[in-house]
Amino acid sequence: MRALDVAPRLDRLRARLDDAGVAALIVTNLANVRYLTGFTGSAAVLAVTSGGSGGSGGSGGSGGPGRALLTTDGRYRTQSAEQIASARAPVEISIGTTQAQRDAVRSLLAGVGPIGLEADHVSWSDSRQWGELLGDVVPTSGHVEALREVKDEGEIDRMAKAAAIADAALQEVLPMLAERVSEEEFALALDTAMRRNGAESTAFETIIAAGPNSAKPHHRPTPRIIAAGDPVVVDFGAAFEGYRSDMTRTFFVGGEPEGELARVFAVVRDSQARGVAAVAPGIGCKEVDSVCRAVIAEAGWADRFEHGTGHGVGLDIHEAPTVSQLGTATLAPGMIVTVEPGVYLPGTGGVRIEDTLVVTEDGSRPLTNFEKTVAVV
Ligand code: CO
Numbered sequence: 001m002r003a004l005d006v007a008p009r010l011d012r013l014r015a016r017l018d019d020a021g022v023a024a025l026i027v028t029n030l031a032n033v034r035y036l037t038g039f040t041g042s043a044a045v046l047a048v049t050s051g052g053s054g055g056s057g058g059s060g061g062s063g064g065p066g067r068a069l070l071t072t073d074g075r076y077r078t079q080s081a082e083q084i085a086s087a088r089a090p091v092e093i094s095i096g097t098t099q100a101q102r103d104a105v106r107s108l109l110a111g112v113g114p115i116g117l118e119a120d121h122v123s124w125s126d127s128r129q130w131g132e133l134l135g136d137v138v139p140t141s142g143h144v145e146a147l148r149e150v151k152d153e154g155e156i157d158r159m160a161k162a163a164a165i166a167d168a169a170l171q172e173v174l175p176m177l178a179e180r181v182s183e184e185e186f187a188l189a190l191d192t193a194m195r196r197n198g199a200e201s202t203a204f205e206t207i208i209a210a211g212p213n214s215a216k217p218h219h220r221p222t223p224r225i226i227a228a229g230d231p232v233v234v235d236f237g238a239a240f241e242g243y244r245s246d247m248t249r250t251f252f253v254g255g256e257p258e259g260e261l262a263r264v265f266a267v268v269r270d271s272q273a274r275g276v277a278a279v280a281p282g283i284g285c286k287e288v289d290s291v292c293r294a295v296i297a298e299a300g301w302a303d304r305f306e307h308g309t310g311h312g313v314g315l316d317i318h319e320a321p322t323v324s325q326l327g328t329a330t331l332a333p334g335m336i337v338t339v340e341p342g343v344y345l346p347g348t349g350g351v352r353i354e355d356t357l358v359v360t361e362d363g364s365r366p367l368t369n370f371e372k373t374v375a376v377v
Pocket of ligand 1: 247
């Protein structure tokens with residue numbers, strides 16, 4: 001497995017901060033902290049000063065330009081030192097109480113401004129506290145998230161591994177669908193199989209939705225017994241070294257679907273295949289959504305596809321870019337997105353099919369490779 005390329009990320013962030021006219025960024029989102037430093041603990045703040053050309057006081061403080069300080073508490077003294085050394089991230093560490101951590105950040109950023117907060121992740125009360133501590137704070141949005149959109153080779157390898165674990169786990173437990181187990185029992189078996197195959201955890205709470213429940217896109221598993229004739233939506237993923245996979249398959253228990261659900265399955269299958277074929281560098285995320293939506297609209301179910309076509313995946317299960325009518329990003333090599341159209345008929349059932357794809361130089365490559373089997377007998 002190729003290594004994660006953590007060390008250059010801070011300088012990429014600094015270039016963005018310079019462009020935005022921000023002299024420093026307080027990173028409080030833990031996935032962003034992990035991305036920039038390699039540190040995986042459950043509590044940390046990362047203060048990053050820009051390259052120095054942005055803002056008004058970039059070189060005026062005691063910190064000066066181009067520094068990064070991770071603050072955390074005593075529980076993570078050893079772990080933070082080990083992980084940051086292993087990532088070769090140019091980051092200083094300060095360990096202490098909450099007050100000591102704040103003092104360390106204030107000292108680094110003395111005279112520096114404006115200082116960006118991650119507006120999408122900071123609570124109202126936290127933003128007020130940071131303002132009282134640091135003075136010139138401003139809201140910023142999406143700086144680290146934009147870097148995270150394009151994965152390096154090490155990240156792609158970990159996501160491919162997560163997806164392969166999920167594929168193998170589903171292969172193992174799929175026959176259970178025909179053995180009159182409940183949604184909950186099947187979810188537990190699938191989750192356990194992922195762990196046995198090397199997942200550190202599930203990527204998110206597994207969705208098993210059988211019969212009429214399959215018409216609820218984000219149904220939670222219940223004691224309902226999965227029976228012959230049921231459509232079963234299986235939406236799940238594995239996490240491996242922090243990186244997540246995401247895949248959905250819809251199966252029919254006891255044989256091929258009949259009637260309206262047979263048509264729903266064929267339309268969703270076609271919509272998903274066309275969406276996958278559209279994924280390529282230079283294509284807008286909105287366009288991929290339009291391709292999937294057009295197939296479903298043509299079949300007369302435009303109002304039964306009530307969610308976006310997909311999303312970025314990585315350290316978070318849902319991250320930039322958004323693949324929907326609201327998606328403004330253009331696909332580029334190294335981005336990883338899902339394509340997951342669905343049609344849901346309340347009272348009857350639903351179908352969703354999803355793959356996670358890495359954008360390549362000339363198209364895309366699926367990381368999720370489980371066959372799109374229809375019938376489980
Ligand atoms: Co998804």
